[in-house]
Amino acid sequence: MSGYDWPPMTVRQGSEPDRTRNSRQVASSRAGSVKLDTTATKLASSREPKRKSKRRAILNETARQLNRRGVSLATLKSIAKALGMTRKALYYYVRNREDLVFQCYLQTAHTLLRHFDEGLITTSTTARDKLLYFIDASLADDEPEPCLPFEIGMLEEEQRQEVDHAYQQLLDRMAGLLKEGIESGEFRPCDVTVAASTMLSVMLWYPFLNLWPDGSSEVSRGTFREFIKALILQGAAADRSAIPPYQEIEFKGAEGSAAQPFDHSWITDVKREAILSVASRLFNEKGIDATTLEEIASQIGATTGALYHQIGGRETIVTECYFRSAQIGLLIFDRAAEQPGSRLAALAAAQQAWSQAQMLRDLASLRPIAGFDAIRPQSRQRFAELVDQVGGRWLKLVGSARGEFRDMDLNILKRSLPGLSSWVARIEPAGLEQQRAIAREMAMFLMIGIGALPGAETDSV
Numbered sequence: 001m002s003g004y005d006w007p008p009m010t011v012r013q014g015s016e017p018d019r020t021r022n023s024r025q026v027a028s029s030r031a032g033s034v035k036l037d038t039t040a041t042k043l044a045s046s047r048e049p050k051r052k053s054k055r056r057a058i059l060n061e062t063a064r065q066l067n068r069r070g071v072s073l074a075t076l077k078s079i080a081k082a083l084g085m086t087r088k089a090l091y092y093y094v095r096n097r098e099d100l101v102f103q104c105y106l107q108t109a110h111t112l113l114r115h116f117d118e119g120l121i122t123t124s125t126t127a128r129d130k131l132l133y134f135i136d137a138s139l140a141d142d143e144p145e146p147c148l149p150f151e152i153g154m155l156e157e158e159q160r161q162e163v164d165h166a167y168q169q170l171l172d173r174m175a176g177l178l179k180e181g182i183e184s185g186e187f188r189p190c191d192v193t194v195a196a197s198t199m200l201s202v203m204l205w206y207p208f209l210n211l212w213p214d215g216s217s218e219v220s221r222g223t224f225r226e227f228i229k230a231l232i233l234q235g236a237a238a239d240r241s242a243i244p245p246y247q248e249i250e251f252k253g254a255e256g257s258a259a260q261p262f263d264h265s266w267i268t269d270v271k272r273e274a275i276l277s278v279a280s281r282l283f284n285e286k287g288i289d290a291t292t293l294e295e296i297a298s299q300i301g302a303t304t305g306a307l308y309h310q311i312g313g314r315e316t317i318v319t320e321c322y323f324r325s326a327q328i329g330l331l332i333f334d335r336a337a338e339q340p341g342s343r344l345a346a347l348a349a350a351q352q353a354w355s356q357a358q359m360l361r362d363l364a365s366l367r368p369i370a371g372f373d374a375i376r377p378q379s380r381q382r383f384a385e386l387v388d389q390v391g392g393r394w395l396k397l398v399g400s401a402r403g404e405f406r407d408m409d410l411n412i413l414k415r416s417l418p419g420l421s422s423w424v425a426r427i428e429p430a431g432l433e434q435q436r437a438i439a440r441e442m443a444m445f446l447m448i449g450i451g452a453l454p455g456a457e458t459d460s461v
Contacts, residue, residue: 010392036176055093057083062104063147067207069153071101071289078278102159105149109166112138112146112200116173127181128451132229134174138203140226146204151285171196177452187450194441195450197423199232205419208368209412219412227412235449236413237344238406243447248436249335272310274300279295280321281364284425288318313420318381325366326386333393345402346397348443355439359429367425368418420446 065074076097080087095099119133135142138351152160174196181187210218219227237243278299283289293304293314294342336350357365375383394414398405418435421442429435 002199006188006292008192032297041306049200051093056107057101058093059104059107059147060144062100063145063207066101066104066147067145068211071097071154071287077098098154098159099214101151101157102163102414103151104147105155105163106166108146108148109163111171113166113170114355116170120177121288126186127177127184128186128233130177131181131232133227135203135232136225137230138219139206141221144229145207148204148207148314151287151288151289152394173199174200176445181450186452188448188453190450191438191441192442194438197446198420199422201421201451202231202416202419203228205416205422208419209415216411216415219415223409224412225268227409228416230408231413231416231449233448233449233451234406235445236347236405236408237447238403240448240453242302244345246342246344246349246352246443247339249332249349263372269310275302275310275317276321276324277362277364279317279363280324281323284358284364284367285320293317319375319383321366322375322379323386325368326383326390328363328365329354329390330386330393332357333390333397337393337397342404343398344447350397350437351420351446352436352443354417354422354434354444355442358421359427359432359435359438367422417446 058079061079063179065079066081068194069078076087076090078102080090080418088102094103115137116134118137123129123133138146149163150165155163171193175192178187178192178195182189182192206221206224209224214222234240242378275296279291279296280300282295291314293307296317297307307313311320332350332353335353336346339346339349354365358361358367389415398410424438424442427438429438
């Protein structure tokens with residue numbers, strides 16, 4: 001199993017700076033040992049930092065718009081307007097919209113790699129300090145907004161491979177650091193591949209923390225940064241030495257269908273459910289803009305006309321997948337709330353079930369995706385109402401915890417949970433048992449973090 005399915009970043013150099021360098025080399029060779037100091041050379045040299053600065057500004061604004069509006073609404077025109085540029089001027093830096101998205105994904109990946117490598121050489125020798133440096137640097141107040149590759153399917157194959165390779169490099173290095181920390185007693189024994197992916201996923205959830213329609217007040221980056229460091233090291237449990245057992249929420253029904261236990265009225269239409277399940281899985285794997293109606297129809301052995309008849313066009317299908325995802329969340333929280341005993345254990349059961357729901361091919365819950373603003377206003381309102389219901393179930397679940405949770409902001413925890421498991425939607429475990437093992441590991445991450453357990457090293461931030 002590979003970890004996060006995200007991008008590498010080789011920073012593109014604009015064609016004009018390349019020409020400037022080449023012209024300098026030619027001029028220098030013609031002059032022999034004479035150093036040219038012409039006005040043209042000075043001007044070319046002075047423009048290069050400005051070009052790089054403008055390119056960064058373009059990519060930062062693109063990230064902001066992609067996170068809020070998605071690829072379909074984050075047009076070159078809207079990006080240029082936000083920067084006070086013309087659309088024509090953007091073509092000096094990028095070939096087209098796909099190239100802009102590619103560069104934006106790459107910038108995030110390489111920035112993360114740079115921060116991680118800096119932590120290895122600038123901090124103390126402890127694995128814990130290196131990890132905290134990486135989190136602090138990646139979530140610093142002056143860092144640009146990260147742009148996660150939710151729409152990686154729209155890129156060319158070579159671009160996708162480059163993006164995936166960079167993120168895999170980062171995850172491999174993070175896993176190596178976790179192994180180092182386990183060997184030194186700084187971290188508890190855990191599946192380092194799952195832990196690295198879960199850490200990165202929840203760290204980079206910040207852009208969406210304040211975009212989700214739950215009516216909560218805005219969380220500052222500094223507040224989130226400190227919250228995430230404590231969550232990663234300590235988890236949510238007040239007593240990490242006595243973790244209560246929990247009962248797993250079973251997905252298999254009598255006839256073997258993962259979705260069968262969810263036999264409420266919204267899921268009784270088998271054809272409709274098949275369409276939404278397949279569509280959610282394809283949206284998770286490729287992105288919404290890269291998934292066509294033809295692909296969805298082909299996967300279920302139907303025609304696009306049948307999709308229109310059963311549900312509607314792509315926008316309607318996307319909207320219904322959002323609704324379906326929220327409804328699955330409601331049912332999971334209801335099942336968790338029914339469990340007797342520890343509320344912390346019930347939350348762990350809900351986390352495991354939600355993670356499995358995104359991995360099961362015949363259930364395939366749509367993961368939270370950038371571009372929520374692309375949904376029509378009336379649909380956003382209905383989805384917001386569903387999110388409010390999920391929030392109500394959350395309060396019901398944790399409201400009677402009686403000291404089971406450590407002193408932490410439970411509202412930020414609630415809003416961070418989708419990011420905790422977002423990464424699992426694109427992996428393909430070998431089977432149900434591996435899915436369960438991954439999901440259980442994530443539930444343990446939520447309860448006790450990765451820090452050394454009591455009796456080993458201190459895990460306070």
